Amino acid sequence: MERVIYTLIGILALALVASGLTEVTMAVGRSQLVDDQAARMSAQATPTPSVRPTASPSPTTTPTPTPAATPTPAPVVRTATANSYVHMRSGPSTSTAIVTDLYAGYVVTLGAYSDAQWQEATYNGIHGYIYKAYLTY
Numbered sequence: 802m803e804r805v806i807y808t809l810i811g812i813l814a815l816a817l818v819a820s821g822l823t824e825v826t827m828a829v830g831r832s833q834l835v836d837d838q839a840a841r842m843s844a845q846a847t848p849t850p851s852v853r854p855t856a857s858p859s860p861t862t863t864p865t866p867t868p869a870a871t872p873t874p875a876p877v878v879r880t881a882t883a884n885s886y887v888h889m890r891s892g893p894s895t896s897t898a899i900v901t902d903l904y905a906g907y908v909v910t911l912g913a914y915s916d917a918q919w920q921e922a923t924y925n926g927i928h929g930y931i932y933k934a935y936l937t938y
Contacts (some may be wrong), residue, residue, distance in 0.1 A: 879911040881920070887935035889927065893919035900929040909936070 883903040891897045893916065903909070903924060909931065912921030919930045 880908050881911055881922070881936040881938045883907045883909065883931070883935055884937045885935055887931055889922065889924060889929035889931050891929055893921075893930045895932075897930075901927050903931070903935075 883905055885905050887903050888899045889901045889903055889909075891900050893914070901924065907924060909922040909924045912923060912928070914921035914930070915933075918933055920933050920936060922929065922931050922936075
């Protein structure tokens with residue numbers, strides 16, 4: 802903490818020295834020392850001409866309304882949630898290989914195949930079939 806304080810004090814000191822050197826350099830560069838206050842007063846005394854544009858009559862145009870964009874409906878992705886630990890299998894039968902295991906709360910994307918007991922599904926890019934009793938729609 803002490804190091805940070807000393808660093809900030811050093812930066813402040815350098816900034817003050819640099820600003821003072823800038824003023825001196827500018828004054829020396831003009832080959833004579835100039836009263837800064839007098840130079841500022843004389844700069845303010847001369848008015849700056851202002852240019853005012855002349856208003857020319859412009860034809861009034863009626864803006865054409867732009868049609869509102871019709872949103873395209875997003876494709877409906879049907880999902881279901883595993884309501885308990887369940888095996889995802891390679892086919893709609895318990896005699897097929899287990900592809901992966903799902904835990905309660907895992908959300909799967911439903912596929913086209915569905916019968917009274919089995920549902921086609923995809924989880925994390927893995928395709929398989931889940932017994933419907935373990936899914937909540």
